[in-house]
Amino acid sequence: MLAFEGARLLDVTGPLEVFSAAARLGGRYEIHLCSPDGRAVTTASGTRLAVDAGMPESGAPPLDTVLVPGAEELTQGRFPPGLLDAVRTLAGRSRRVASVCAGAFALAGAGLLDGRRATTHWRHTATLAARHPTLSVDPDAIYVRDGHLFTSAGVSAGIDLALALVEADEGPGLAREVARDLVVFMQRPGGQSQFSVPARTPRPRHDALRALLDEIAAAPAADHSNTALAAKAGLSSRHLTRLFREHTGTTPAGYVEAVRLEAAQTLLANGESATATARRTGIGSDESLRRLFLRRLGVTPSAYRARFCTTTR
Numbered sequence: 001m002l003a004f005e006g007a008r009l010l011d012v013t014g015p016l017e018v019f020s021a022a023a024r025l026g027g028r029y030e031i032h033l034c035s036p037d038g039r040a041v042t043t044a045s046g047t048r049l050a051v052d053a054g055m056p057e058s059g060a061p062p063l064d065t066v067l068v069p070g071a072e073e074l075t076q077g078r079f080p081p082g083l084l085d086a087v088r089t090l091a092g093r094s095r096r097v098a099s100v101c102a103g104a105f106a107l108a109g110a111g112l113l114d115g116r117r118a119t120t121h122w123r124h125t126a127t128l129a130a131r132h133p134t135l136s137v138d139p140d141a142i143y144v145r146d147g148h149l150f151t152s153a154g155v156s157a158g159i160d161l162a163l164a165l166v167e168a169d170e171g172p173g174l175a176r177e178v179a180r181d182l183v184v185f186m187q188r189p190g191g192q193s194q195f196s197v198p199a200r201t202p203r204p205r206h207d208a209l210r211a212l213l214d215e216i217a218a219a220p221a222a223d224h225s226n227t228a229l230a231a232k233a234g235l236s237s238r239h240l241t242r243l244f245r246e247h248t249g250t251t252p253a254g255y256v257e258a259v260r261l262e263a264a265q266t267l268l269a270n271g272e273s274a275t276a277t278a279r280r281t282g283i284g285s286d287e288s289l290r291r292l293f294l295r296r297l298g299v300t301p302s303a304y305r306a307r308f309c310t311t312t313r
Contacts, residue, residue, distance in 0.1 A: 001033050001067045002090060003051060004080045009043040010155050011069030011100040018162035021178045027170045036082030044071060055089055063094040065165065069158070070102030074109075075124045077131070084110045098150035098165065100158035107151065108132045116146040121154035159184055204247035208233040216256055220263040221282035224256040261296055264289060268305040277301065
């Protein structure tokens with residue numbers, strides 16, 4: 001693991017916990033935490049991490065896997081001194097290279113992702129694609145493999161990626177034991193689009209629109225057609241659509257659908273049936289619910305319920 005000043009703590013420790021658990025359960029892993037200059041680093045949370053060493057000396061044994069965590073500064077094109085050179089050096093001595101979250105910006109900045117497929121945190125996928133035009137960015141993937149290069153989505157997705165690497169190395173049995181030990185999913189269903197609607201929507205400055213967003217979140221199953229919403233806000237449908245696009249980045253219908261989907265996920269996770277979920281969220285029928293889940297999350301409602309449900313009805 002290549003740590004550096006400002007790296008996100010869970011980007012570092014999440015994957016290390018996976019490999020540490022795998023080693024404890026019989027996997028053939030030796031874990032080393034290094035930094036570009038061999039000095040301890042302070043993570044974004046303020047936690048100080050001691051490292052084993054700096055860069056490997058010339059002639060040192062080859063490495064198996066290099067992991068590169070992320071940091072907010074990387075998305076802004078600001079790289080700590082020596083980081084890109086360290087990434088290039090370690091990549092040249094390893095069998096595979098993986099990044100967590102915004103660590104993809106370091107791999108791309110080091111020239112490793114030219115012409116490749118990759119992903120990163122959903123908040124930064126557009127920036128990564130714009131900054132590196134030859135790179136094909138998948139905005140919804142939890143992690144992406146392109147040959148010997150692996151990139152993963154935001155923060156906790158580093159755990160998903162590490163489990164996948166353990167499974168490739170040591171088989172699904174050990175990976176399953178590690179997942180069970182850490183109380184995480186062996187393979188998380190769906191992609192990044194399954195996470196949060198209001199949380200990733202900035203609060204609009206427009207009072208009428210802010211009231212509508214609150215109403216949609218409070219009662220997803222109510223009549224939230226363009227006509228009904230425009231009437232409640234005292235606006236024309238065209239003006240309402242312009243406001244939604246300006247403040248939320250989507251149409252009224254798109255926003256309502258996203259909120260209803262999130263509400264459906266919560267109901268299913270709480271043990272509700274697909275039929276009741278479709279009715280209570282305003283999605284309508286079982287078939288409409290199924291189509292929506294497949295289109296937006298890549299899983300069926302029944303599969304989602306089986307993975308996430310924590311109660312018995």
